Amino acid sequence: MKLASWRCCYWLLLVGALAARTGSAAQGLTVRGRVTLLASASRGKSVDNSNVVVFLTPLAGASEFPPDRLESTPNRFQLVQKNKRFVPHLLIVPVGAVVEFPNHDPFLHNVFSLFEGKRFDLGLYEGGATRAIIFNKPGVSYIFCNIHPEMSAVIIALEYPYYAVSNAVGEVTISSVPAGRYQLNVWYERCLPEALKSLSREFAFSPGSASIGEVRLPESGGLLTKHKNMYGRDYEPAAKPYPGAY
Numbered sequence: 001m002k003l004a005s006w007r008c009c010y011w012l013l014l015v016g017a018l019a020a021r022t023g024s025a026a027q028g029l030t031v032r033g034r035v036t037l038l039a040s041a042s043r044g045k046s047v048d049n050s051n052v053v054v055f056l057t058p059l060a061g062a063s064e065f066p067p068d069r070l071e072s073t074p075n076r077f078q079l080v081q082k083n084k085r086f087v088p089h090l091l092i093v094p095v096g097a098v099v100e101f102p103n104h105d106p107f108l109h110n111v112f113s114l115f116e117g118k119r120f121d122l123g124l125y126e127g128g129a130t131r132a133i134i135f136n137k138p139g140v141s142y143i144f145c146n147i148h149p150e151m152s153a154v155i156i157a158l159e160y161p162y163y164a165v166s167n168a169v170g171e172v173t174i175s176s177v178p179a180g181r182y183q184l185n186v187w188y189e190r191c192l193p194e195a196l197k198s199l200s201r202e203f204a205f206s207p208g209s210a211s212i213g214e215v216r217l218p219e220s221g222g223l224l225t226k227h228k229n230m231y232g233r234d235y236e237p238a239a240k241p242y243p244g245a246y
Contacts, residue, residue, distance in 0.1 A: 029177045029205055029207065030173060030176075031205060031212060032172065033215060034049075035166045035217060037052075037190075049167075049170030051189070052170070052187070053186070054172045057159070057160060057162075058178075060181065075094070075097050077091060079099055079155065080104055081102065081103045081145070083105065088153070090156075090189075092158060093156070094157070095137060095157050095158065097157065098134050099155060100130050101133070102130040107127060110125075114230055117135075117137075117155070117156075118139065138159050140154060140187055141157070144230075149227070149229075196217075199215060
């Protein structure tokens with residue numbers, strides 16, 4: 001009886017361990033890391049390392065993410081125009097998402113994006129109106145208004161839900177990542193495209209190794225700091241360019 005009881009306990013422990021291991025694998029890994037903005041640190045001021053986007057693209061050998069992650073992902077988003085601002089300033093959407101651009105100001109706006117990512121021109125439309133665009137390919141889209149140069153935003157369309165936006169101390173946490181090989185990509189609005197491209201690298205994640213370490217970004221300025229209008233010219237001074245514009 002004692003031997004049978006011992007064997008029963010052994011098998012129960014073994015089954016429990018296997019179940020825990022299987023459940024952990026199904027949930028995926030939690031990938032952690034840290035980003036540091038070098039220019040801010042060199043000025044000796046309190047450093048805000050927030051709003052750096054880190055995202056992973058599966059390479060050969062990486063498991064596909066669970067189907068329910070796709071089904072639970074919203075497919076309709078909004079970038080609101082209010083008080084001559086886009087809200088939110090940074091928007092991350094899945095490829096295929098519809099983004100609406102409602103005008104909540106009592107004057108005209110003309111939303112456009114002609115740099116990289118999704119290229120479009122919504123034309124002039126008045127307060128209370130809404131226009132929409134489908135972001136049907138991955139990429140970074142820089143969003144502006146052809147009337148108000150102070151308005152800018154960024155929409156990043158991603159194929160996979162493995163991304164994080166850094167907090168003030170630079171921490172990034174990406175959950176539910178299946179084990180395998182990935183390409184790491186980084187985006188930050190005050191970092192030039194060439195510098196961002198140089199930060200791209202490959203990682204192999206496993207239960208014993210799920211970290212990207214520290215990513216150090218050189219701040220230098222980007223497309224949002226100074227841009228032309230959609231005709232490639234400087235913005236007009238304070239004069240109203242169109243009837244109803246403000």
